[in-house]
Amino acid sequence: MDRLTLSKIDEELESSEVAALRFLCRDVVNRKRLENVTDAKGLFSRLEEKGLLENYAFLSQLLQTIGRNDLVNMLRPGYSQLTETDANPMLSDYRIMLYQIHEDITTANLDKMKFLLEDKLGRRQADMCDTALDVFAEMEKKGLLSNTNLHELLDVLREFDLPLAEIVQTYMERLQSRPQLMPTSHFNMNNQNTLPQRIQPSLSTEYYLFNHNPRGLCVIINNESFRLLKKRAGTHEDARTLHETFTSLGFNVEIHQDLTSAQIKDLLRSKGSRNFHNDDALVVCVLSHGEYGCIFGTDEIKVFIRELTQPFTSLQAPTLAGKPKLFFIQACQGSSYQKGSLPFAPKKEDITEPKTLEADAGPVQGETVPDDADFLLGMSTVPEYRSFRSITTGSIYIQELCKQLNTSAKSVEMDDILSILTRVNRNVSKGVYMNYKQMPEPKYTLTKKVVLKYV
Numbered sequence: 001m002d003r004l005t006l007s008k009i010d011e012e013l014e015s016s017e018v019a020a021l022r023f024l025c026r027d028v029v030n031r032k033r034l035e036n037v038t039d040a041k042g043l044f045s046r047l048e049e050k051g052l053l054e055n056y057a058f059l060s061q062l063l064q065t066i067g068r069n070d071l072v073n074m075l076r077p078g079y080s081q082l083t084e085t086d087a088n089p090m091l092s093d094y095r096i097m098l099y100q101i102h103e104d105i106t107t108a109n110l111d112k113m114k115f116l117l118e119d120k121l122g123r124r125q126a127d128m129c130d131t132a133l134d135v136f137a138e139m140e141k142k143g144l145l146s147n148t149n150l151h152e153l154l155d156v157l158r159e160f161d162l163p164l165a166e167i168v169q170t171y172m173e174r175l176q177s178r179p180q181l182m183p184t185s186h187f188n189m190n191n192q193n194t195l196p197q198r199i200q201p202s203l204s205t206e207y208y209l210f211n212h213n214p215r216g217l218c219v220i221i222n223n224e225s226f227r228l229l230k231k232r233a234g235t236h237e238d239a240r241t242l243h244e245t246f247t248s249l250g251f252n253v254e255i256h257q258d259l260t261s262a263q264i265k266d267l268l269r270s271k272g273s274r275n276f277h278n279d280d281a282l283v284v285c286v287l288s289h290g291e292y293g294c295i296f297g298t299d300e301i302k303v304f305i306r307e308l309t310q311p312f313t314s315l316q317a318p319t320l321a322g323k324p325k326l327f328f329i330q331a332c333q334g335s336s337y338q339k340g341s342l343p344f345a346p347k348k349e350d351i352t353e354p355k356t357l358e359a360d361a362g363p364v365q366g367e368t369v370p371d372d373a374d375f376l377l378g379m380s381t382v383p384e385y386r387s388f389r390s391i392t393t394g395s396i397y398i399q400e401l402c403k404q405l406n407t408s409a410k411s412v413e414m415d416d417i418l419s420i421l422t423r424v425n426r427n428v429s430k431g432v433y434m435n436y437k438q439m440p441e442p443k444y445t446l447t448k449k450v451v452l453k454y455v
Helices: 003-012 015-024 031-035 040-049 057-065 069-079 093-104 107-121 123-127 132-141 151-158 162-177 235-248 261-272 305-312 396-410 417-430
Strands: 216-222 251-257 281-287 294-296 302-304 325-330 357-359 375-379 388-390 441-444
Touching: 003 040, 003 069, 015 040, 015 057, 015 093, 015 132, 031 040, 040 057, 057 069, 093 132, 093 162, 107 123, 107 132, 107 151, 123 132, 132 151, 151 162, 216 235, 216 261, 235 251, 235 281, 235 325, 235 388, 235 396, 261 302, 261 305, 281 305, 294 305, 302 305, 305 325, 305 375, 325 396, 375 417, 388 396, 396 417, 417 441
Parallel strands: 216 251, 216 281, 281 325, 325 375
Antiparallel strands: 294 302, 357 388, 375 441
């Protein structure tokens, strides 16, 4: 054991990370022996007593689980001394799963969990829990949680976070289908590629994972003033509302004002070359005039929808592979007005006066959704038709979209993005604008559900 290396690692670790390591070691070190551990040096001593520092396999997995790959790299020289027969007890899937839930749970949901468990843990014990790991430790003490007893945790998570409940459910199903599944495992250190990675419940659930803060990047392109086309009055309200909404949802939001077609393409190519390793998703919102299959730069030159999405395909942006890419386009898709058929007279409140509305306006054939998986394209209107915008309050589509996103984010229900867009379709299509109708259109190649909550 290289004590100099361990001392350097101790200096780098924060108290919260030491607490996490202590929790992860509860299966291999007696709990009482961990109670007085306040720093990494103390933890290393406990591990040494158990013979878990004879090589760096166990410590490497500990550090990798809490995301400190930089510290794992300090141990790399030790790997060369290991052979195919070198094996140490590894962290259990159960313990890693609990740590993942701890990382993903929000402060608001932690408070909900403590409240729901207060009767069983005791109010004093619940109040003393500062993190989800503290709650799990108390549940284990009370016999409410173990690697074979997760029903209580599952029931609690179902009350406020279905994606996290799905992780527990998947683990339980694996446990039932593999009764021999042990709380510890072994791995071959001869090949560094076999180092354990962040557990993804085989854990490939039906939800995309959102476990970073910030969640990712939201790019808003807001074209208001054009060379010849009419100024898009009111679009500043759309940009403002989008900024507020996606900031609340945990995204870093950028607004880019009045871009030419070349500037739009350059901007998105630049963003596509970004490292998205620590992002969960990408959002791109374009507010402009348009035609079928394209939007206009402020120079009235077309930018095809395919050119908006192309920089973010798996080939162009590999660190976005497997992550949702959400595009919302406020622009006309043609010059026709949608009359629709009304089985009843429209209500007075559904009619918006012509003087307050404008159309974000000739059809061009072209691909809109890329062949790649994990894209969603939310269009403000169906092909060949116009979409409407209030010159004072913003566009019908964007304002309704943000309203529904905020409603869902505050709700206990775990509405996914497609359910939200269905409500947007319903509410926008009920209105009558300048005696015409508007019907938004979502298209997608998503492979899982997208659930957006406030951070």
